[in-house]
Amino acid sequence: MEPPSFSIDVQANLETVLQDIEHATLRAGRPKGSVKLVAVSKTVDVESIRQAVAAGVTVLGENRVQEASSKRPLLADLAAEWHLIGSLQKNKANRAAEIFDWIESLDDLELAARLDRACERLAKRMPVLIQVNVGREASKSGIAEEEAIEFSRRLSGFTHLDVRGLMAIPPFTEDPEEARPYFIRLRELAQSIEKEQVGGITMKELSMGMSHDFPVAIQEGATLVRIGTAIFGPRQAR
Numbered sequence: 001m002e003p004p005s006f007s008i009d010v011q012a013n014l015e016t017v018l019q020d021i022e023h024a025t026l027r028a029g030r031p032k033g034s035v036k037l038v039a040v041s042k043t044v045d046v047e048s049i050r051q052a053v054a055a056g057v058t059v060l061g062e063n064r065v066q067e068a069s070s071k072r073p074l075l076a077d078l079a080a081e082w083h084l085i086g087s088l089q090k091n092k093a094n095r096a097a098e099i100f101d102w103i104e105s106l107d108d109l110e111l112a113a114r115l116d117r118a119c120e121r122l123a124k125r126m127p128v129l130i131q132v133n134v135g136r137e138a139s140k141s142g143i144a145e146e147e148a149i150e151f152s153r154r155l156s157g158f159t160h161l162d163v164r165g166l167m168a169i170p171p172f173t174e175d176p177e178e179a180r181p182y183f184i185r186l187r188e189l190a191q192s193i194e195k196e197q198v199g200g201i202t203m204k205e206l207s208m209g210m211s212h213d214f215p216v217a218i219q220e221g222a223t224l225v226r227i228g229t230a231i232f233g234p235r236q237a238r
């Protein structure tokens with residue numbers, strides 16, 4: 001069957017994105033391969049996800065438990081890791097623990113407790129990132145910067161959660177340069193949490209940067225960039 005003329009060339013887009021990531025990494029004087037792509041596949045159909053994984057994607061980002069729950073079984077043959085990048089309702093903690101390999105958006109202690117218990121039952125240790133609301137936006141999830149050290153301290157008590165770093169979604173701006181101060185603050189916050197030496201927590205991962213601003217995020221130390229539109233094209237409203 002002929003693909004529709006408006007179809008998106010996932011493979012070509014992915015090649016461009018991977019090249020741009022590599023260029024930005026090297027330009028920042030960082031080692032090749034030190035920035036990992038999280039291909040954000042929310043709203044994307046399973047066939048396009050298959051194409052992306054066939055073309056080299058190893059990590060998928062989804063923002064809803066229910067959607068990931070329905071897609072992952074159809075893609076069970078793929079080796080990709082699934083990361084939750086959206087806010088999680090407490091009543092979905094058990095399901096999230098089952099279907100995700102990482103939680104990038106942890107911002108609540110009761111949720112952490114539920115995830116910890118669920119992971120204990122599943123005999124798994126879940127890598128998690130703490131989401132920080134760097135722009136103090138009412139519309140966004142994440143803890144406030146000044147709560148981050150105390151929050152990390154509390155998380156270190158959960159033996160089935162493996163805190164790896166921080167995640168943020170800065171306020172949207174047309175000019176990616178305007179996001180730079182937020183990326184810098186997230187990096188500095190991670191450094192100060194490490195300095196406190198909170199219960200064995202290391203802050204090796206910084207998940208920051210999306211389609212329009214990832215080169216700036218990489219310059220400022222991102223280790224995970226979450227990119228959807230630049231790979232899969234514009235999303236349909238839902």
Ligand SMILES: *Cc1c(COP(=O)(O)O)cnc(C)c1O
Pocket residue numbers: 040042063085086169210211212226227228229230
């Ligand atoms: C949708 C989403 C992205 C990807 O955004 P694009 O602009 O399409 O690259 C990244 N992070 C989070 C948390 C998202 O919800």
